[in-house]
Amino acid sequence: MTDTPLLGCDFSSAPSRRKPNILAWGGLRGSVVSLERLEACPTLPLTAQAWASRERWVGGFDLPFGLPRELVETLRWPTEWSALMSHYAGLTRAEIRDAFAGFCNARPVGGKFAHRQTDTPAGSSPSMKWVNPPVAFMLHAGIPLLRGVGACFPGIQPSHGWTNRVALEAYPGLLAREAIGKRSYKSDDVAKQDAERLLARKDIITVLEAGTSRLNLRLRLTHAQRDAITHDGKGDALDAVLCLMQAAWALAQQHNGHPCFGLPDHVDPLEGWIVTA
Numbered sequence: 359m360t361d362t363p364l365l366g367c368d369f370s371s372a373p374s375r376r377k378p379n380i381l382a383w384g385g386l387r388g389s390v391v392s393l394e395r396l397e398a399c400p401t402l403p404l405t406a407q408a409w410a411s412r413e414r415w416v417g418g419f420d421l422p423f424g425l426p427r428e429l430v431e432t433l434r435w436p437t438e439w440s441a442l443m444s445h446y447a448g449l450t451r452a453e454i455r456d457a458f459a460g461f462c463n464a465r466p467v468g469g470k471f472a473h474r475q476t477d478t479p480a481g482s483s484p485s486m487k488w489v490n491p492p493v494a495f496m497l498h499a500g501i502p503l504l505r506g507v508g509a510c511f512p513g514i515q516p517s518h519g520w521t522n523r524v525a526l527e528a529y530p531g532l533l534a535r536e537a538i539g540k541r542s543y544k545s546d547d548v549a550k551q552d553a554e555r556l557l558a559r560k561d562i563i564t565v566l567e568a569g570t571s572r573l574n575l576r577l578r579l580t581h582a583q584r585d586a587i588t589h590d591g592k593g594d595a596l597d598a599v600l601c602l603m604q605a606a607w608a609l610a611q612q613h614n615g616h617p618c619f620g621l622p623d624h625v626d627p628l629e630g631w632i633v634t635a
Contacts, residue, residue: 365417366602418528418605422485424630426472480635530600544593551591
């Protein structure tokens with residue numbers, strides 16, 4: 359196994375005991391990804407504390423790392439990423455919502471939201487959405503925490519500024535869709551945590567364990583881990599593991615000589631990029 363721990367994080371901007379942030383810790387040996395353990399963090403401070411508990415890791419985080427350049431320029435916010443993130447962190451959620459709603463209201467129906475370049479290949483929601491899902495608030499909550507533990511951001515920051523904690527934007531839906539198409543595999547609504555979604559989670563895990571996804575990596579689970587992930591109807595544990603697999607792919611690319619964890623050569627450093635997209 360590599361000496362670099364791997365981390366996958368299913369992230370919420372408002373975690374709770376009912377729906378904590380889930381961390382999947384693991385490692386990579388050859389083409390096999392082993393899940394070490396799952397960790398539940400019911401608050402943001404406990405989440406940051408868990409990230410800081412290890413001196414080094416390569417992590418995949420299910421939250422956006424940047425905003426659309428078109429949005430930032432229209433709002434006349436800073437166009438350098440560090441300055442933008444500091445400005446953004448200083449806003450309240452109400453101020454963010456009002457600024458983004460004003461931007462959307464000035465645009466035609468069907469084109470209300472601005473998109474990042476990575477959204478199309480990843481099939482992800484615009485990072486400026488503040489509802490369903492509130493990814494704009496996930497960015498607002500998550501990036502300050504990652505910066506606080508000294509994480510670096512390949513593709514956004516120059517390589518000479520990288521640290522021992524490498525943060526990559528992940529998106530579990532991208533890998534899940536490859537495995538099961540558009541089938542739903544999770545729901546926060548207990549009434550919708552049905553047999554079809556249970557089977558969909560099992561099918562995703564089967565693909566990951568067989569190593570038949572385009573990542574060309576095999577997931578290794580214990581029976582207890584497989585049961586825990588399968589029976590989490592909210593899908594948070596599975597999403598954390600999907601992020602773990604994307605982080606493992608990025609680490610494998612680095613080992614194979616790719617200088618930037620498998621990210622494209624020309625990433626807009628203001629917007630960032632979803633790993634494996």
